[in-house]
Amino acid sequence: MRITLPDGTIREYDQTVTGANVAAEIGAGLAKAAIGAKINGQLCDLNQSIDHDSTLAIVTKPRLDKKGKTRGDMDPDALYLLRHSCAHVMAEAIQRLWPQAILAYGPPLDNGFYYDIALDTPISSDDFEAIEIEMNKIIEENRPFTRYEMSPEEGLAKLTEEGNKYKIDNAQRALDGGSETLSWYVTGAQGCWEDLCMGAHVPSTGTIPAFKVMSIASSYWHGDVTSDRFQRIYGTAFFGHGDLDDHLELLEQAKQRDHRVIGQKLGLFVIDELVGQGLVLWKPKGALVRSLLQDFLQAELLRRGYQVVYTPHIGKIDLYKTSGHFPYYQDSQFPPIQMQDHVSGGEEQYLLKPMNCPHHVRIYASEPHSYRNLPVRLAEFGTVYRFEQSGELTGMTRVRGFTQDDAHIFCTQDQVKEEFAATVELTQFVFNTFGFEDVSIRLSLRDPDSDKYAGDPKLWDRAERELREVLSDMQIPYTQELGEAAFYGPKVDFVVKDVIGRSWQLGTVQLDYNLPKRFELEYVGADNATHQPVMIHRAPFGSMERFMAILIEHYNGAFPLWLAPEQVRVLPISDKFLGYAKEVSRALSSEGLRVHIDDANERVNAKIKVAQDDKVPYMLVVGGRDAEAGTVSVRDRLRGDLGPIQLPEFMRSVQVELSTRGQSVVEVV
């Protein structure tokens, strides 16, 4: 039997060995650090036996520095083992405290782990300390994680006797997924606490040096609202206390970067309960940024052959019945507005528009079209209203009224790929302009087993094939998600993470054969016959609200000069130089710059502190020396004091920075 190690060396054995055996042979240091094995790419226990030719990598705990921090990068496999094991320890601790707790499922996550537990007594964050104390006891006992296996029949019989329906279900799923046996992990020797679990685990509870119970939430069995409800307890674990401290510190910083915190601090927007849940009030500074974003994109659209349209905020309900939105999304729409005609007594119903497409479709349909004037690209910053579930509302990222940077392209079948590629390119251009680097592109396809999708499956196949082709032609890496498509067509989504790691769809491009059919749209082809156009829905920002939220977090509130609500603040050293400050301010304003004077009766240190907190890109400190020499002393919010510069020169470099959207910045020599 040959075992190949990561460095390519091969070791020969004539009887079964374990990762632990091999590690011990290689060296005492490795044996001591070893916590698991990766056999043929599969993460396993360290004492998993190997009985045929395999590749083997020993998973080790990291070396720590003096502060208890991992040296170098953390190994995701090692953390996975650690956290999976810590989930067991937490579950045992919880069952010690609440013996009636029924375990369901406890996996590791990217940044921690959770355990889903069925328990009538509500666990609250006040209980975390008690849970952690129990966990520490278990860890101090340093009990080994011991695996044993049973045949499916034996194992299911054992589980049936124990009567935990969630574990029976887990076992059944494991067997359906191809497992030949069922495995348990005992924390310690026979008779100790155990859990049905496929593994793998660290050798013993003592291997868990740093952990924390983080939060509690609720969840449903298999994510099914009508099914059993669990208490989901989240925790995290690290190999070093320093790593854990860093993690907690990072979470604290992320909190400060949250768009809701910054939006409040900088006065960008407010959500007022008197106005309504999920309804954003854009305050002057936020509104200014929004209008700059809109100007930027609209100029880009006009350059690319789009035409701007405006449509009303409501429409007759039949419009949305025809489009399919009303029946399909009835639950998540504001209820229809009932109108009664006083004379005829006839009734009409209107809907706050949940989508802009039906209105745009009717603009297209208002005049005949020839293949010669396609594609028609209709763009509108259109505000829509959706009755999102109250528990879903989150700052500006998930709201009930929002403005899409919407457009609909009506084109011939032959034009689809080119138009689609152009919109993907536009979206990438937009994301590049704002310096987003961590954007993942998701091809959202239908789930062929679901009946929620409208239209002919053949058209779906074609649409999905075309999107794949466009993305691969453009050499864009993407992931495919079954069941994520819109009900009318597949789409390409641009997904960005917020500071606390939640994913949000920003830009989207969607292909639609369905609406043109439902509305019987036509154009006259070169053959003088009528044909049906294809529609592309697209929104590079997605919604102004969500884009703004992500932008706030992306920039940590420090908008680049071209977007900053206040671009320059003049800080006179004392009242005596207010006159010169006003001169400077007037000169900058007349160049179109957004400038204010801090005329507070304060020292310049205090003014700088305030301006820094307000994230103003440039502070111009002006005193007697500047008034005499016609200079301003420039302070950059990031680079600090840049020294004095002639005012006209400052204005020139600022204009360059503006026109390049931050590619070039003010330099003082």
Add this chain to the structure above:
RNA sequence: GCCACCUUAGCUCAGUGGUAGAGCGGCGCUUUCGUAAAGCGCAGGUCCAGGGUUCGAAUCCCUGAGGUGGCUCCA
């Protein structure tokens, strides 16, 4: 919508049944200052709302609203 938690001055928060507090912000006065918070003073409260328990409730209980974290959903 579901579960847990939270809601006290403009903001951030302390206050576990006995007279409502701090810092920042605001206003006033002093200071007139050269690169991350000068000093002093003053004003500011329906303790989310409604009901209950109690001699007495910001504090305990119930109902509701809003927020936070998840779950579910997301055209």
